[in-house]
Amino acid sequence: MNFMITRTIYFKEMLDTFRDKRTMITMLGIPIILYPALFIIMIQMAMLQESKLDEQVSKIALLGPVSEMVLTELKKTDQVEFQNYIESPEEALKNGDFDALVKFESDFDEQVNQDGSGKITILYDQTEPSSREAEGRLYKAFQGINETLLNQRLNDNNLPETFAVPLKVDDKNIATASKSSGTILGAILPLIMVVMLSLGAFYPAVDITAGEKERGTFETLLSTPATKLEIVTGKFLAVFTLSLLTGFLNLASMSITFYFQLPQLVNLKTAIPDGEQLVAISPISVVGIAIVIIPLAFFISAIMMSVSVLARSFKEAQNYVSPLFIFILLPVAATSFPGIELTATTQFIPLTNIALLFRDLITGDVQIQYFFTVFLCTCIYALMSLVLATWMFQREEVILSEDKGLPLTLDRRAFTPSDTPTAGTAMGIFAVVMLLLFYIAGYVQGQNVYTGLIITLYLLIALPVIVILKYVKVNLKTALNLKRFTPLAAVGVILASFSWVFINIQLGLWQNEVLPMPPDLTEAFGKIFKATNVPLLVLIFVMVVSPSICEELLFRGAITSGLRNLFSPKVTIIIVGILFGLFHLSIYRFALTGLTGIILTYYVVRSGSIYLAMIGHFINNFVAILFEKEIMPSSFIQYLEGINIEENGFPLHIMAASIVAFIIGIVIFEKSLTKPKTDI
Amino acid sequence: MPLIQASNISKSFLAPKGKTVDAVNDVSLHVEQGEILGLLGPNGAGKTTFLRILGTLISPTSGECYLNGKCMAEDPESARRDIGFLSGNTKLYGRLTVREMMRYFGRLYQLDEEHITQRTDELAHLLDMTEFVDRRCETLSTGQTQKASIARVILHDPKLLILDEPTLGLDIMTARTIMDFIDSARDRGHSIIFSTHYMTEAEMLCDRIALMHKGCTMMTDTQEVIYSATGTSNLQAAFLSMVDEAAETSA
Numbered sequence: 001m002n003f004m005i006t007r008t009i010y011f012k013e014m015l016d017t018f019r020d021k022r023t024m025i026t027m028l029g030i031p032i033i034l035y036p037a038l039f040i041i042m043i044q045m046a047m048l049q050e051s052k053l054d055e056q057v058s059k060i061a062l063l064g065p066v067s068e069m070v071l072t073e074l075k076k077t078d079q080v081e082f083q084n085y086i087e088s089p090e091e092a093l094k095n096g097d098f099d100a101l102v103k104f105e106s107d108f109d110e111q112v113n114q115d116g117s118g119k120i121t122i123l124y125d126q127t128e129p130s131s132r133e134a135e136g137r138l139y140k141a142f143q144g145i146n147e148t149l150l151n152q153r154l155n156d157n158n159l160p161e162t163f164a165v166p167l168k169v170d171d172k173n174i175a176t177a178s179k180s181s182g183t184i185l186g187a188i189l190p191l192i193m194v195v196m197l198s199l200g201a202f203y204p205a206v207d208i209t210a211g212e213k214e215r216g217t218f219e220t221l222l223s224t225p226a227t228k229l230e231i232v233t234g235k236f237l238a239v240f241t242l243s244l245l246t247g248f249l250n251l252a253s254m255s256i257t258f259y260f261q262l263p264q265l266v267n268l269k270t271a272i273p274d275g276e277q278l279v280a281i282s283p284i285s286v287v288g289i290a291i292v293i294i295p296l297a298f299f300i301s302a303i304m305m306s307v308s309v310l311a312r313s314f315k316e317a318q319n320y321v322s323p324l325f326i327f328i329l330l331p332v333a334a335t336s337f338p339g340i341e342l343t344a345t346t347q348f349i350p351l352t353n354i355a356l357l358f359r360d361l362i363t364g365d366v367q368i369q370y371f372f373t374v375f376l377c378t379c380i381y382a383l384m385s386l387v388l389a390t391w392m393f394q395r396e397e398v399i400l401s402e403d404k405g406l407p408l409t410l411d412r413r414a415f416t417p418s419d420t421p422t423a424g425t426a427m428g429i430f431a432v433v434m435l436l437l438f439y440i441a442g443y444v445q446g447q448n449v450y451t452g453l454i455i456t457l458y459l460l461i462a463l464p465v466i467v468i469l470k471y472v473k474v475n476l477k478t479a480l481n482l483k484r485f486t487p488l489a490a491v492g493v494i495l496a497s498f499s500w501v502f503i504n505i506q507l508g509l510w511q512n513e514v515l516p517m518p519p520d521l522t523e524a525f526g527k528i529f530k531a532t533n534v535p536l537l538v539l540i541f542v543m544v545v546s547p548s549i550c551e552e553l554l555f556r557g558a559i560t561s562g563l564r565n566l567f568s569p570k571v572t573i574i575i576v577g578i579l580f581g582l583f584h585l586s587i588y589r590f591a592l593t594g595l596t597g598i599i600l601t602y603y604v605v606r607s608g609s610i611y612l613a614m615i616g617h618f619i620n621n622f623v624a625i626l627f628e629k630e631i632m633p634s635s636f637i638q639y640l641e642g643i644n645i646e647e648n649g650f651p652l653h654i655m656a657a658s659i660v661a662f663i664i665g666i667v668i669f670e671k672s673l674t675k676p677k678t679d680i
Numbered sequence: 681m682p683l684i685q686a687s688n689i690s691k692s693f694l695a696p697k698g699k700t701v702d703a704v705n706d707v708s709l710h711v712e713q714g715e716i717l718g719l720l721g722p723n724g725a726g727k728t729t730f731l732r733i734l735g736t737l738i739s740p741t742s743g744e745c746y747l748n749g750k751c752m753a754e755d756p757e758s759a760r761r762d763i764g765f766l767s768g769n770t771k772l773y774g775r776l777t778v779r780e781m782m783r784y785f786g787r788l789y790q791l792d793e794e795h796i797t798q799r800t801d802e803l804a805h806l807l808d809m810t811e812f813v814d815r816r817c818e819t820l821s822t823g824q825t826q827k828a829s830i831a832r833v834i835l836h837d838p839k840l841l842i843l844d845e846p847t848l849g850l851d852i853m854t855a856r857t858i859m860d861f862i863d864s865a866r867d868r869g870h871s872i873i874f875s876t877h878y879m880t881e882a883e884m885l886c887d888r889i890a891l892m893h894k895g896c897t898m899m900t901d902t903q904e905v906i907y908s909a910t911g912t913s914n915l916q917a918a919f920l921s922m923v924d925e926a927a928e929t930s931a
Contacts, residue, residue, distance in 0.1 A: 008787040012776070019775040216771030220832070222737050223765035224788040225757040 001233065005226045009234025010241075013208050017242060023203040027242060031196065031249040035257040049129060057081050058134035059097070061089055064104035067112070070120075070145060077141045080134075093123060099134035100124040115153060186359030187336045193250060193358065194332045194351065195325075197293070197300050200246025202321055204239045205304035210317035232393040236305055236386060243297040243304075248290065255286050288361040288371070295378035296354050300328065302385030309392045323431065335359065342370045345515075350381045412471060419478040421469060426562020429468050430579060433554060436460040437585070450534060450542050457550035465558050480557035481610040488672035489607055490615060496665025497616040500599060501623040502650060502658035508592050509649045517588040536629070543625060548617040555580050555597065556604040556613040569605045576601040596620060607673060681749055682710035683871045684734065684840055689743035691729050703729040704740070705895040711840070711871045716862065717900075718882035719875035720919060721892035727875040728767070730892070731844045734873065735765040747840065761789060764833035767844030771829075774818030778809060778828045781817060782835055789836040796835075803831040807861075823854040830861050834870075841865060843874035847881060859885065879915040891919055898922045 017023050057079045062071070074080065089101050101123040105111075112118040120142065124135040150164055212218045221231060307324055311317035331351040334340065342356040353374045360366040421429070441460055445452030469479050476482070555576055563572045580601075581594025600613040630637055643651055650658075689707045692700040704726040711717045719727050732738045734745060736756035745752040752759040773781055779800055786796030804813045807827045812820055817828060826846075833841060843862065847855040862872055862885055876882055882889055883903065890900040899906055899922060903915065910918040 002790075004790070005788055008784065012773075012784050015780075016773060016775050215774065216768075217773055219737065219765075219767060220770040220772070221788075223735055223760065223763070223770060224785060225760045225790070226788050227757055 001227065001229055005230045006234040006237070009221075009226065009231060010237045013204070013235055013238035014241065017204050017207065017238065020203075020207060023207065023242070026199050026203050027246045028249065030199070031246065031253040035250075035253045039257050053129055053133045055079075056130055056133065058099045058130070058137055059083070060134060060138065061092065061098045061101045062104070063089055063101055065106055065108060066104055067109050067118070069109075069112075070104075073145045073148070074138075074141050077137055080137055080141075090123065093125060093131075096128070099128075099131045100138060102138060112149065186362045189254070189362060190332050190335065190355035190358040191329065192254070193247065193289075193293070194296070194300070194328060194355070196250040197243050197247045197297050198304070198325060198328055201239050201243035201297065201301040201304040204242045205301065206308040206311075206314055206317040206321065208235050208238065209305060209309040210311040211314050213311075214313040228393050229390065232305075232390050236301065236389060239301040239305055240298055243301045244294065247293040247297050251286060251289060251293065282364060285361045285364060288366065289358060292354060292357055292361070292371075292375060292378070295375060295382050299350070299378055299382035299385055302382055302389050303328070305389040306385060306392050309389065331355070342367070342374070347373045348377055350378070354378055412473070415471075415473045417473040417475070419475045420561040420565060421472060421474050421479055421558055423562050423566035425468070425472055425474075426559045429465055429554070429558050429562075432464050432468065433461055434583070436464065437583075450538065453542050454546060457546040462550040462553050465554050469558060479561050480553055481561060481604050481608055482557075483607075483609040483611075485607055485609040485612050486672050489609070489612055489669055492665045492667070492669030492672055493603055493612045493615050494619060494665070496599070496662050496669060497619040498623065499658040499661035499665060500596070500616075501620055502654060503662060504592055504596060504620075505627075505645070506650050506655055506658075507595070509645070511588075511591060515588060536631075539625060539629075540622070544618055544621040547621060548614045551580075551583075552600070552610055552614045552617055555583070556600055556610050560601055560604055564605070573598055573601045573605055603669070606669070612669075683713050683715075683748060684873070685710040685746040686730075686734060687744050687746070689730065689733055689740045689745065691726075691733060691738070692741045702895050704733065706743070707892075707895075707897050708743075709890050709897060709900050711873050713839075713871055714866055714869050715887045716866050716872045716874070716885050718886035718889045719873060719892060720877075720879065720882055720889055720915065721875070722877075724894075725892040726895040727892055728844055731765075731767070731842050731873070731875060735763055735842050736760055737765070761836065762839045764836070764838035764841045765844075766829055766833045766842070766846055768848050772817040772825060772832065775816060777816050778804075778813045778820075778831070781828070782831065785832055785835055791836060799835055799837075800831075803835065807831055822850065823857065826850065826854050826858060830858070834865070839871060841870050841872045841874075843872065845875055845877065847876065847878065855881075879919070883915055889915065891922055893923055893926060898926060 058081065060074075060080055060082050062082055071082070074082065083098075089098075092098050093101055101121075103121040103123065105119040108118040108120065110116075122135055122138050122142075125131040151161070154161060154163060212221070222228075226234075303324065304321060307320050308317040311320050328351060331349060332355040335352055335355040340346065340352075340356065342353065342360060346356060347353050347370055357366065357371060357374045360370070437456065437460060441452070441456040444455045465480075466476065469476055559579060560572060560576050563575055567575065577594045577598030580597025581590040581592075584590065584593045600616050603612040603616055604610055626632055649655075687708050689704055690702065691704040692702050707726075707730055709717070719731070721727050729738070733740045736745075736752055736759050739753065747759050747762060750759070772778075773784070776784065782800040782803075783793075783796050786793075786799070791799070800813070804810045807830060809824070809827050809831060812824050812828075817825065820828060833843075841862075843858075846858050846862075850858065859881060862874065865872060886903070888900060888902050889906060891898045891906070899909065901909075906915070906918050907913055910921045912918040912921055
């Protein structure tokens with residue numbers, strides 16, 4: 001690689017970007033103007049609100065038999081005005097005619113005079129600042145009255161003040177001010193930083209890849225002696241620099257704003273929740289965050305580059321990159337759930353680990369080991385993303401593609417009939433299904449697990465696949481790989497799939513040692529299978545037959561045929577496997593379902609028949625039910641209990657037999673393929 | 681030895697369902713030093729793909745190209761130093777001035793700074809660009825843009841010029857500038873291969889013509905030989921006659 005050429009491309013891209021107003025506004029305008037402006041507006045609003053509330057007279061309605069003694073005391077309170085009786089009091093409160101209501105119980109005076117407890121209720125509207133203020137004033141006044149009456153009673157009975165306070169509890173918050181402030185900032189700052197870094201990378205990444213294609217300058221560049229590696233490196237370094245610059249500018253602007261504006265905020269109770277303190281981020285934390293921003297910007301820039309290079313225009317790239325924001329922000333947003341902290345596991349989760357480290361850095365509570373691991377991990381993820389971006393750049397069909405990617409219109413007339421969906425459409429179907437699962441599946445399965453599963457499989461998975469494919473005028477028979485298979489292929493698949501179940505169980509046991517599945521989850525799975533009140537045939541229909549049909553239509557049908565248009569068979573098999581793993585929405589099941597997905601996709605890519613994957617899927621789930629329901633010869637059950645699989649795993653001879661059977665199955669399957677077949 | 685020799689070049693693209701489409705099918709041709717070879721054919725004939733292969737922008741599925749006797753696939757970057765590639769898709773950077781753009785490409789061709797400055801001034805004078813050489817490319821008219829593109833292509837003084845439909849969509853005056861440039865480039869010893877839809881351009885300029893249809897060359901020869909082989913008197917008639925003949929043969 002010639003570094004002079006890379007340097008030339010880098011400086012040209014920087015110059016080009018600095019002359020692009022759109023990028024400049026996102027990069028410089030937002031951080032420089034946004035934070036100070038937001039802060040100033042917030043402070044001014046809070047101050048205005050507070051002074052208004054301080055001056056405002058609270059209008060209080062009194063209900064029930066009003067105690068004269070209490071009223072006399074209450075009237076001593078500043079800026080409170082009372083009325084005795086109104087019609088529909090609660091309605092009047094809702095309408096804002098009053099700020100609060102005080103309701104006296106009918107026996108109030110009697111109870112107070114006889115050393116009982118006179119009951120008063122304050123009605124107010126928590127969402128209205130004036131009502132909250134009125135409630136605060138009343139509460140304070142009642143506390144004073146309460147104290148006076150108590151002292152009076154103690155005096156009457158010659159009792160010391162401590163009589164009424166058998167326990168004196170003091171709590172002391174040992175959190176430093178920076179830590180207290182960090183808990184608030186820690187929840188917000190990582191999100192803001194990741195959004196800003198992404199935006200900082202987004203415009204340059206799109207502009208110098210898809211934008212360059214759209215402007216027709218990419219081919220000009222490719223006609224020079226610069227290699228693709230030099231081009232991608234120069235361009236990537238520019239995106240990285242700009243993203244990093246955005247990150248630093250945001251961090252600097254945020255820190256400076258906090259430093260100068262916070263003192264004004266500290267005494268404003270309307271701006272800060274009770275009991276919280278805010279202080280500026282410490283300089284050491286700022287340096288720590290700045291260090292971590294470097295690999296983070298690298299990582300995000302590479303992801304943005306990889307995705308935007310697939311598009312042929314700025315608009316198309318926006319369509320690709322916008323959903324990517326969700327995938328980038330979700331792991332960051334997840335860190336705001338209570339109890340999520342940097343641990344031996346979370347330190348490896350991309351983006352989540354960075355967000356948690358940011359939080360720890362702000363609270364000043366960071367462990368150097370985690371700092372190191374997260375930094376290192378992010379560097380590795382960043383490098384992997386860069387490799388992906390470089391690989392994309394090496395592909396001439398990506399760089400010089402003139403084919404349509406994702407359809408930019410949803411008008412059905414714009415679609416031309418085709419045999420398979422585009423890769424973009426396939427991924428669109430996957431996204432739609434995932435959204436339906438996210439929003440609806442949880443709810444329907446919560447109502448009734450079996451009916452819910454049926455609805456999920458047929459209405460939320462299979463139906464969208466068919467409807468979308470029909471809508472974009474794709475031939476269902478070819479798109480879903482509905483092709484006949486030979487009996488010999490089925491024999492191979494049955495043997496391989498059956499033996500794969502044993503290998504998969506063993507892999508699961510090994511995985512459990514590294515990443516133990518929480519007992520709740522294991523129990524939840526067991527419950528579905530072991531429910532005694534559900535007939536076996538129903539269970540087989542729900543858990544075996546239906547997934548084998550519906551999930552296969554999505555993964556080995558639409559997605560496989562779509563991705564085959566863009567990727568080689570090998571890459572398609574791996575990607576579909578990964579998507580199948582992700583689909584199961586559990587980190588504990590990802591690897592195993594992913595591997596099973598790879599094998600099932602392999603059957604289809606090689607043979608062109610989805611039915612073989614359905615058979616494989618059927619066997620996989622069917623054997624799982626047999627195991628869970630213990631439907632097998634009693635001697636075998638006794639044998640299994642004897643060797644205690646969960647503790648020791650399968651004996652070596654069973655594993656060896658399974659692997660041999662699996663290989664034989666695959667060999668038979670391969671032999672069964674008649675030409676033309678797809679080479680891998 | 682010809683300057684460039686393409687032997688049995690084929691290029692297939694992946695189509696849906698793992699099928700392949702042959703964009704270029706077993707094409708062989710050569711261009712001599714100081715010669716203009718015209719590549720004629722309808723849309724989809726494979727001209728652009730073939731020229732992209734010659735320009736080493738994409739790799740052939742099979743076959744080899746030699747530039748000055750050296751296999752281009754072995755060192756495509758080095759081959760590109762001797763090639764100037766211009767097509768409808770090789771536009772200029774709008775946010776750079778013509779001079780900045782020339783400097784950028786000069787550096788990519790690893791010319792020294794002094795040489796870039798000198799050559800830019802020389803080309804600005806030659807192509808009558810002095811008025812707009814310091815203006816951003818996005819502000820230039822079509823004709824000025826095309827002049828700047830030509831300057832970009834010959835900045836490094838390439839031995840071979842590959843021009844893919846260089847006059848497509850241009851007005852008569854601008855097209856004329858390009859034609860004059862191609863003619864004068866031959867006089868300066870450059871070899872040129874260019875594709876066009878316009879038969880008159882080819883008739884006017886080309887020493888030899890390659891007629892392409894459905895990814896194959898139907899004939900590559902001088903205009904006289906083509907006319908006598910087809911019994912026609914102009915390229916359009918010759919081309920149509922060969923397409924009809926090919927259709928009959930395949931039927």
